[in-house]
Amino acid sequence: MNDDITEAIDWQGNPVDCSSCVHSDMLATGRCKFSHACVIDRYARRIDRFFNWNPALANQYITHPHFEVRAIASKHAAVFLLLPLLDDPEETVRWNAARRLPKKHILKLRNDPHREVRIRIVTLLEDSDLVPMLQDPDYYVRLSVARRLQPELLEWMLHDEEAEVRRVVAQRLPDEMLMRMAGDPEPRVRLEIVRRLGSDKLGEMRRDPDWRIRHEVAGRIALDQLGELVEDEDELVRETACARMAGGELRRKEGPL
Helix, strand or coil: CCHHHCCCEECCCCECCHHHCCCHHHCCCCCCECCCECCCECCHHHHHHHHHHCHHHHHHHCCCCCHHHHHHHCCCCCHHHCHHHHHCCCHHHHHHHHCCCCHHHHHHHHHCCCHHHHHHHHCCCCHHHHHHHHHCCCHHHHHHHHHHCCHHHHHHHCCCCCHHHHHHHHHHCCHHHHHHHCCCCCHHHHHHHHHHCCCCCHHHHCCCCCHHHHHHHHHHCCHHHCHHHHHCCCHHHHHHHHHHHHHHHHHHHHCCC
């Protein structure tokens, strides 16, 4: 969409008036442009374009009453001016300031009241700094932590209350910890586990109550461990087990080439 065709309105709902703007002299030099690059326009793209053209002016606007101006100005303003913006009432401003500040200054945003800020903060932190967020009340924050935390530290999340979080944990957990989740109450989690297990460990999952897991086992377990899977209550599991058994028997009869 071409934003130049959108009406030029300021953040208070009034038509933009270049003649009353403190930067009106910049029109002649091409450093701003009506309905295209304008700091008093309420349209974010135009504000962003203004500061891309005039980054040196950003320091003047980090306390502007319109949050879009503060948020976009914070992307260009001097870093030493950004600390107060971590307490800004608008989450967009807090986040834009946080991503430019040293880690030690943004740790308090781990408890930000807005979930989107906390989700984004996860992307800026690592390992020990993420530990306080393991108990975040929002499952998606914890999901983001599970995706970022070093695999060796994921044992802290083995029993997360949200199955989707545990499923991500199961995808990334070190191999030697996999069987610790073999009894997870959620079949989707156990399915992730069984897909990663080596054939020597699959026997421990062959009596799982979920047919999808038994089917995965039947497709990869050693032939001499198929056992009751050839008589499984689920048709697909039986077919897979019987087909592998028959194939193994055929190869045995044929012998080596």
